[in-house]
Amino acid sequence: MAIKKIGVIGLGTLGTQIAIQAACYGCEVKGYDQDPEAFQKTIQKVKGMMKFLGRGPTRPVEDWEKAAFQVKIEKELLETLKDVDLVIEAVPENLELKKKVWSQLDSLAPKSALLATNSSSIPVSRIESATQRPEKCLNIHFYQPAIGMNIVDVMGGTKTAPVAIETAKQFVRSIGCIPLGVKKEILGFCFNSVWRAIKKQTLYMWGNGFVDFRDIDRAWMVFTGQSHGPFGMMDLVGLDVVYDIEMSYYNESKDPRDIPPQAFKDMIDRKELGVKTGKGFYAYPNPEYAKPGFLKGQ
Ligand SMILES: NC(=O)c1ccc[n+]([C@@H]2O[C@H](COP(=O)([O-])OP(=O)(O)OC[C@H]3O[C@@H](n4cnc5c(N)ncnc54)[C@H](O)[C@@H]3O)[C@@H](O)[C@H]2O)c1
Known part of the structure; x- marks a missing residue:
């Protein structure tokens, strides 16, 4: 089954970008958020991010801006889910909330539709019991597409059918992204587990007074050639989101x-x-790491 119609639930930082990425590649996309202004508000923030990072997603920024108009924002969940092939849930990182939302998605979406969570840390095996279709449930985890991070983890739960995984990977490829398959369930999926180790160590170094966070970012930028370091990245993700994710790992361990x-x-x-x-480790919209001289420690 090829995915042509998708519904995105939760139009914050990630949901908005996922919806636009899919629309950019010709998917019919409907979106729903309990805050009717969420999509428009987030678009403005994402545009700001692209400006100071100096790059857009996998397509030129103009295509991305046009695609934003193709996303149909619905007022009702039922309308959003009518006829969709795939639902991507991107509500906040809270297991109870996700289960509640998933039980609604299961009762309203077509029986043939795949249900995916964009959760950064919750394996779908913790959510699938809220549905009657565990064979169609999976993690499809996007990173921040607006800054060109077109890698996407794909991981099944306890009963996910192989065909659902293959369909999801094909969908990911069809919207200009690279699927990272996870063969066995692990917290943090494929690349997020690596990113998690970086976050944990850098927060430890800064939070316990060993180093200035700017020096870690400088070193990272020189070492990898990236336009920002781990602290700049955490600012982009949202420090509250990072905190919730880290606490999910703690609740596990x-x-x-x-x-x-x-x-x-x-x-x-x-x-x-x-x-x-507008403020995290750096101040926005003109963060210190994007200014000339930052790498020289000036
Ligand atoms: N921020 C990131 O960089 C990032 C990266 C990858 C994955 N994720 C994951 O994506 C998910 C969303 O994160 P985010 O950063 O976009 O969060 P966010 O807080 O920016 O957006 C969440 C949106 O969900 C909406 N919402 C809350 N309850 C809802 C409900 N019951 N029905 C419909 N909408 C509802 C909120 O109004 C908000 O607009 C989380 O699971 C997070 O772990 C985030």
Whole structure:
């Protein structure tokens, strides 16, 4: 089955970008968010990100802007899910919320539709029981497409049919992205597990006063040639989102070393959430790491 029609539920940072990425490649996309303004608000933020990073997603920024108009924003969940081949859920990283939403998706989406979560840390095996179709449930995890990160993890749950996994991988390829198959369930999927190790160590180094976060970012930028480092990346993701993800890992391991440092929690309490609030590790829209001289430590 080829995926042609998709419904995206939750139009925040990721849902908006997923919807537009799919529309860019000719999918018929409908979106729903409990906040009717979410899509438009997020588009403005994403445009800002692309501006200071100096690049867009897998297609020219103009195509991406045009595709945003193709996404149909619905007021009702039922309308959003009518006739879709695939539903991608991108509501906040909270297991109970996701289960509640998935039980609605299961009752309203066509029986043939695949249900996917974009969760960064929750394997679908924890959510699938909220549905009557575990063989059609899976993780399709996008990174931040707006900054050109076109890799997507694809992972099944306990009963996911091989055909569902193959269909999902084909869909991912069809929208200009690279599927990263995960053969056996693991927290963090394929590349997110690697990113998680980087986050944990860099937050530990900064939060315990060993180094200035800017020096880690400088080193990373020189080492990899990227336009930003791990702290710049966390600002893009949203520090509250990073915190929730790290706490999901902690809830799994119960290892206190998995709890992010207090200084990080303090930033979140002060609403310094990164790009979305204009301040995180850096100040936006003109972060220090994008300014000339940053790499020289000036
Ligand atoms: N931010 C990232 O870089 C990133 C990367 C990969 C994956 N993810 C994952 O994607 C998911 C969404 O993250 P985000 O960063 O886009 O979050 P976000 O907070 O930016 O957006 C979530 C959206 O969901 C909406 N929402 C909440 N409850 C809802 C409901 N019941 N029905 C419909 N809409 C609802 C909110 O209004 C909001 O617009 C999370 O599971 C997260 O782990 C995030």
